[in-house]
Amino acid sequence: MTGTCHHRRERLRREAEAQLRDRSLPTWQHRVLQRFAVEHENGWFPLLHRSAPHTPADRPDAVLVGPLGVLLILLRDEEPGWETSREAFVWAAERLAGASIGPGMLTEAAARTVLVQPAGHRGRPSNTGEHLTITDGELDRILRRGERVLEEADVQAIARHLDGRTFDLTPIMWQPRRIPQQRGPGRTGGTASPFDIPDPRREQVERAPERLFPDWRFFLDGTQLGAVRRRYSGPARITGPAGTGKSVVALHRLAYLARRTTGRLLFTTHLRNLPLIAEEQFRSLAPQLAQRIEFTHLHAWARDFLAGRGRAAEVDEQQVEQAFNAVWQRSELTETLRNFRPVRGYWKDEIDRVIKGRGIRSLETYRSVSRKGRGANLPPEFRAYVWQFYCEYERALSERDAFDHNDVLMRALAEIERRPLPRQYTSVVVDEVQDLTLIGLRLVHAISGDGPDQLLLVGDGQQQVHAGGWRLSEAGISLRGRGEILRRNYRNRLAITERAGELDAIDRFDDLEGGPTVSLRSSRPVLRGGQVVEWQGRNQEEAVVSALRRLNDNSSVAVLTRTNGTAEHWEKVLRAAGFAVRPVGRWDGRACAPIHVGTVHRAKGTEFRSVFLPGEPLPSGRYREEREALHRQRLVGMTRARDFLWLGTVISSCGAPSRSTTRSRGPESGSSPDPT
Template sequence: MAQSKHARRVLQQQASALLNEKIPQLDGDRRRILTALLVETAGNWRLFVRATPLDEQADAFLVGPDGIFAVTVAGAPPHGSSRHELVRRAEERCAGIRDGRGRVLAGSAVHFVLITPGPPVAVRDAGLFRVLAEPELAKLLKPAAPHLNRRQIEEISAQAERFFDGYVPLRVRVPERGGTTDGFLDAGSLVDAEVAAAQLRPFDSWLTFLHPHQRAVVTRDYRGPARISGPAGTGKTVVALHRLRHVARRTGGPLLFTTFVRTLPPVHEAAFRRLAPELGDRAEFLHLHAWVRRFLAGRGQAVEVDARGVRTAFGRAWMRHRAVLEPIERHDEYWRTELDRVIKGRGFTTLEEYRRPSVRRGREVRLGHEQKAAVWQFYETYQEMLAERGLHDHNDVIDLALAELRRQPLETRYAAVVVDEVQDITLNGLRLIKELGGTGPNQLLLVGDGQQQVYPGGWRLSDAGIPVQGRGEVLRVNYRNRAEVLAFAQRFDARNEVDDLDGAAGITLRHAEAGNTGGTTASWRGPERDLAAELTRRIAGLRDTLGQTALIVFQHQDLVRCRRILRAAGIPVLSLDDYSGAPDDHLKAGTVHRAKGLDFQAVLVVEFTGEPGERGAAAEEASDLRDRQRLVAATRARDFLWWGVVEDTFGAAG
């Protein structure tokens, strides 16, 4: 409800009198704009105004549902050293503020706003500043995506009175009960907005607050490539996004956030735009193969992967060599992985390279010299089958891009490159990333966890020539999963040997510290004929949080089965392939490969039991891989985890 004209006049009188009393020396533009700002913030936002306007200092700080804003009133943004000094001082003022959970306010979580006097004018080179003209103040105070609740706003404001030395807290009271100007929240409507937002998603307070160790990693100065590792749920991606913003504020040029997982970039881009809206035009969020295809197209080498044609080429090569390879390991999928993740993924071009010791890290089937020669012949036949049809697989596309980058580097280098879920990128993919990010100070950040590797094979960062010695960080506290969910996930941890992505011992999920209490887990085991009733019953109990719930399976055919059940029950479903992080009321559904890097309030996992009787090194490797996939699936859940096991997939007794 809009304020009455009388109420607004009273607020203006209060604001004008308060500014005259507290800060009489304000010039005309600042007095007029800050008076209007004080009127609009009545009831919910908190305003702190600089007692004596000075260069290289924000004129005011605003604290509200969307975070903290450093406000400058001027006709143009500061430039050069003045801009950097204003940013530095504003971040330092806020850096000591804490919330009730012991987290510290991230200095880079402060938004910078330039308010220009008079009507809108074109402002060039705004940089970090969001620019609003005097008549556009309403846009600043409309909560686009609230991530601080009223209690947190009060906590920040109470501490800000101590931290904002030289700033005067100002507040005017709404003179009558009712709403504020359209688009603004009074104390009552703020609660309503909080409830509405909570129904869509929990308040994302990570946009503003970080735990002290996380904040230290965000702001640390690295003299070369850096690595962040740690078990699931320890906030690696949160730290990476904050660090990308922190580095971007101190550099110029484009930014790149990439990963092997196709579904992650849109979700992380949405989060980064909330964290750093002023950097949206500088930051690219693309999965690695999408970046590579775009790059090659720009160099006149447009390449697309014909997945069906690649499968046919592999099948024909397999038929020619299966008589030799089946006695070693009968499953063609094992050999597909050998070509994809070992021979081509590691960039081998000769049999001599392939025969070197310790090049098949992560593979359980041991191969002698003659057996490797047989595998190499299989590889050569596969390459011939691709060449006959003019086809390329994903590894070929990486190779083409790597060769092109080495021939002619990017004309404009990235100021910073962040790689998430790096453990699932091939070694040749890492070499490409090194060419993209370089090895200079603060240019390249690699984020991952060897325990969450959902593809076979492995490497060390040093294999790609990426030096991270002395620049490795390990996060140890799990902040995502509540204690009961974490305890459930830790049961899949027993057989994993984990390194820190460069050979040293890493921290497993079993040794992670729980940062949150509570949580609920439930299990079910039964025949497939009972799955539909049990699954729909569980989903019915999550109706209020359906949009924050995910169904995760391990194979595509299992997803087809479950989607059939959901469709029959009339449950709205959004594929994880199409999920961007935007709030909705649909259940999310996909394989564990698509769920990597994501998290949800509630997760339902459906596991169909595999064919019994498999033994040997390949089976052991597959079992270890499935345990890692189970761990990834379980740790997607924040508050609630349901784990269903379907026992009679292959006709076993119910």
């Protein structure tokens, strides 16, 4: 330490001593607060509870705002119970609410509670995860080590905000009035026009891409934070186009509710890998609350629930396939169906999504049901053939003593109706709700109940992969306008949003609900730039491999396909070209060298810097609903890309040269290769 530095710290210590003189603090607490005061020179702004050392148990004794976040300090000889510690956190979080800083609105994830005990203290920490416990000899752990999350101007804005929100906290060693006003984001001085009216919202958003610590954990925009904190008197829905932060908001809301309630919370969806991704992200957001939340896909939940009630329900996929094939091969049953629609998958979907997916139990009901989004209008007399086919499928299943995924959900629902769940979850969040079956939706509703904040549905109709043609009201769910629409796209750069917005991806889901729809086309991308390469030619394998080799940054790349078969093909091609490959289902959000390969369906909930969508054989495209489904699927694939999108079309005409066109949007095109 230099002489001047030592001298300055000594002066600060003496000033702090003068400020703390009137408080009859125990010596060790005095030492700790003096240290906090001295840290002001390193960018920390301490505030002391006005009653310290007689602070009410459920309030922090001090709050420190600094580059590493907001620390809520408990100075205690004895370890407080977790409820007390949590109440102190919530009290401070309520006062921090609404703190608006450069990158957005501050979230609770920027704050953590720290229990400081006197050195030599022998009590054993309870390890509830509510707070970090250290002794007064270990203050460097919280003041010097850790992730830097706030910029200097933001620290000052938060400190000032806190001071303005409560008389219970008193600044020590700094005076709010003496802090220079925070500069407008992105402004470096100069003369502003007298007619300039600053629009803080616009400034925050424009600054988002270039900010120092871009992190959805610490900052959200105003609409997002509103959706996190709002109290909904019944089921609610968060919707918005791809990349607008729906999943991020769902995670923050879980953390917010977990902190203010007791009991368990459930995050579920019909996708197998999404709960794993969500759990991983939640751990980085609020590790201490992770054990309160169950992350599971709905079928696994139903299976475990039935097992808990002594009713095994393991699906044998092979048996299910065999049962379906056995019936599909019986021409006397399928001839009429094949003449109408030759594709096997269409009739499989009819059973999975419409008949069983909607829990239809009689031909009469099936005859009258609306099948919106399923294409062809099936006349009632024709439906008798489909029904017969379905009945034979059921028979084939029972001959094999097998059941399919719909049966598991139906059994779970029937079991809950027979013997309701004891009040099991405080709150249930369902992601990608647009692709649930009606039975799935009824099941989550039966699990959650209708009470305040008990059910949150998150989804986007434009990304629907399976049309089921149901309405929320058929599951007994009434939203009454509760919910939020998110519009700012934080993921896809402008060029990518524009290209994906050209797709005619009709939102059947919101169409059915009659609610307002916001399409990707009308979302507002926050990130400028981006590059889209559209390639046409015959040797697509060579084109993809050479474009991959030209990428500036290949730490986050995916090759996405429509079918599993095509994904296997690309896996082989890439391995043969020397690339490391990993299934897209194993994406964990971290940048890594292997190229992720898999179907678009598997890629839901993921995102990459660069995405390749090679051309592949498509269904006939003769039918409207087929075309619609393809567009929606393509939209999901394209919107997984942040900076760079490669779209391939294979042409078969002999001798036609390959060509590629490139659309770039400005200099921020990320990992784009040279497209020539």
